Amino acid sequence: NAGVMQNPRHLVRRRGQEARLRCSPMKGHSHVYWYRQLPEEGLKFMVYLQKENIIDESGMPKERFSAEFPKEGPSILRIQQVVRGDSAAYFCASSPAGDSQPQHFGDGTRLSIL
């Protein structure tokens, strides 16, 4: 069974560019969560999606950040006009339905802003 796949593993962008982070959930998982890990900090929730629906985006910055999980293809976290403060590790997790089910994490995308 393939785990949660994230790409790219490392992404370098200059200030003002766009960053696109991709996440393919584990087979059979319909729930996708994105978390951000800033240096020396724990993981913070950003957004929760199911196919074609954003369920909870309470952790997303109000501007420049968006997420989608289309009917076909991976989930995408998009950051427009990146700034230095966006430098972080971004993790995707997936799970089947049910609160007792653990979320399984990908290896993350490490975003560096020059």
Next chain:
Amino acid sequence: AQSVAQPEDQVNVAEGNPLTVKCTYSVSGNPYLFWYVQYPNRGLQFLLKYITGDNLVKGSYGFEAEFNKSQTSFHLKKPSALVSDSALYFCAVRDILGTGKLIFGQGTTLQVKP
């Protein structure tokens, strides 16, 4: 508001000795608790969970955790530490009253010395 606290930034133990990584929580209702481990430049790996039932939960790699409702704690334990257990450990509670996101503690670095 729901929260998780890991009071120790770092725990140091000698190989072969027992280890404990502490976690306390604050939730409304019954907690769904999880422990994850993170190795450098990797994602989080699920270790174990407490949903209901026995207060002592057994998980992967010989780890176990003890749920204590009166002390609102969920400490991670292992009878005999290995050098390979050295990593960053996260305790998390699932937001079951909301949309199921994980709320993480700040993490505890475990250092096991030979």
